[in-house]
Amino acid sequence: MPFLPSPPPFPADRRTAVRDVLASLVVFLVALPLCVGVALASGVPAELGLVTGIVGGLVVGLMPGSSLQVSGPAAGLTVLVYQAVDDFGLATLGAIVLAAGLLQVVLGLLRVGRWFRAISVAVVQGMLAGIGLVIVLGQLYALADAPQPSGSIGKIAGLPRLAVTVVTDPGAATAFLVGAGTVVLLLLWPRLPARLRLLPGPLAAVALATAAAVLLDLPVARVEVQGLLAAVDPPGPAALGRLADLAVIGTVLAFTVIASAESLFSAAAVDRMHNGPRTQYNKELVAQGTGNLLCGALGALPMTAVIVRSSANVQAGARTRLSRVLHGLWLLLFAALLPQVIGVIPLAALAGVLVHAGCKLMPVKELAPLLRHQRGEAAVLVATAVAVVVTDLFQGVVAGLLLAVVKTAWETSHITIEVRELTGGRRVVSLGGHATFLRLPSIMERLEELSREREVELDLSGLRHLDHACRISLENWVVWHNGAAPRAVTVRPPATDRLGGRTGGGGAGG
Secondary structure (H helix, E strand, O other): OOOOOOOOOOOOOHHHHHHHHHHHHHHHHHHHHHHHHHHHHOOOOHHHHHHHHHHHHHOHHHOOOOOOOOEEOOHHHHHHHHHHHHHHOHHHHHHHHHHHHHHHHHHHHOOOHHHHHHOOHHHHHHHHHHHHHHHHHHHHHHHOOOOOOOOHHHHHHOHHHHHHHHHHOHHHHHHHHHHHHHHHHHHHHHHOOHHHOOOOHHHHHHHHHHHHHHHOOOOOOEOOOOOHHHHOOOOOHHHHHHHHOHHHHHHHHHHHHHHHHHHHHHHHHHHOOOOOOOOOHHHHHHHHHHHHHHHHHOOOOOOEEOHHHHHHHHHOOOOOOHHHHHHHHHHHHHHHHOHHHHOOOEHHHHHHHHHHHHHHOOOHHHHHHHHHHOHHHHHHHHHHHHHHHHOOHHHHHHHHHHHHHHHHHHHHOOEEEEEEEOHHHOEEEEEEEEEOHHHHHHHHHHHHHHOOOOOEEEEEEEEEEEOHHHHHHHHHHHHHHHHHOOOOEEEEOOOOOOOOOOOOOOOOOO
């Protein structure tokens, strides 16, 4: 599909402006329940999610990078934020987000943004799957207004007790029905006739659940509201001083890597949805970092580019940055003028929205083809997801990256061993491909088996790579065999002498 001429940053005509205004309303309606729900799932006041959404619209929306993707609090960071708040306190969260934003800006200015595209897709999908599982595990308890056990293993172990509570406790059963009804409505929403889907699914589901709770006076927990300005808490000197702690530094790095990767992967996905200008990755990384700098200074949640809001923006017909800027303005007006509306929303309804969002993070459709054609990638995906659930987000992603590197090293260290029989009882053993330490056991076992009773010529001319470990092992094996066997081993070295600098005839060197 040919690219259309690049549109200006803001509408150049009235028709485009109208489309962008209408698209901004759609994005606002999608973002509102998600901002509140992500904040509560992260263990912070609901207003802080709105602050991050406002900054994502009014600040990041104005900056260059990607013209149509929308930024705000993301479900993919709820696990990491919850852990940070639990470990270091809400006061330190702003300092962590601020430091991560500063690091993002530096990385963008150093033109590192494009390198985030080199992260294994299987690791990213595994990370998102693990995050989705953790979100679902936690929000199942919120569906029933029940306290959550600590840790993912504790949440899994507590599921039978939660089921008993839902069955035996009328209050928990009521809340669970509200949350489950929200999930069911979200699942059915795309299948309803278009005329009934005027509102985005998350907003419609939360609105209907809230209306039912209010009209029926249901005994369910509601969102606690303290006001936008009251929720803003800039980090003080004590919180900034904690940035010297090693554990806090690790969290800052985790925020930086995961938020940047999620934003830039989202940008790549959004670019496939439209035929306008492509994302400038380094500028987008600077924009995301600037937004996180401001969010950290306000003590709010970290932000990333969010695929749900971004796809809604594109599908609503947005053409310029105006739509995402205006969505931030609508969030600001709502939080300033109608904060009491948030206070009537049932927590179970927002939990239902997040359960649905968590399930959508799991790459179920992608896993089946991987199992058929790329089992190594599927193993990396599953292992990363399990590691995220069992340990934490940072350790799980590091484990996934290490596994992906090992898998790639194993696949690229392909070695072939061919045997040719010559007259006079001689045997030529030819090695080809990449001889690395990963294949060393199989190489040595094969050579020892072939050279027990016959003279062997070891042909290394077909090797494209011979690492240090293999070189030393082959040299030692030749020396040992020439001293222990009745017939010597001779070596035909690689074209570029990689076997100790010796060329020619026999003995240990060749």
